[in-house]
Amino acid sequence: xxxxxxxxxxxxxxxxxxxxxxxxxxxxxxxxxxxxxxxxxxxxxxxxxxxxxxxxxxxxxxxxxxxxxxxxxx
Numbered sequence: 706x707x708x709x710x711x712x713x714x715x716x717x718x719x720x721x722x723x724x725x726x727x728x729x730x731x732x733x734x735x736x737x738x739x740x741x742x743x744x745x746x747x748x749x750x751x752x753x754x755x756x757x758x759x760x761x762x763x764x765x766x767x768x769x770x771x772x773x774x775x776x777x778x779x
Contacts, residue, residue: 724771732770739763 743759 732767735767735770736763 739759743763746759
């Protein structure tokens with residue numbers, strides 16, 4: 706008899722979160738850097754698989770940053 710493992714993950718998020726302009730600006734900077742880096746990689750490595758992997762990592766990093774709590778100094 707084998708035991709089945711059941712994993713429940715609950716994500717509680719408010720219906721709407723307002724992201725401060727400073728944070729949006731930071732995300733735009735990171736996106737610009739990623740685009741620049743991708744263009745540089747394309748010139749060095751013509752293999753599109755490496756570029757696709759880099760884009761996937763960039764998207765994951767952006768999602769990670771988007772989920773971080775933000776505390777602004779007052």
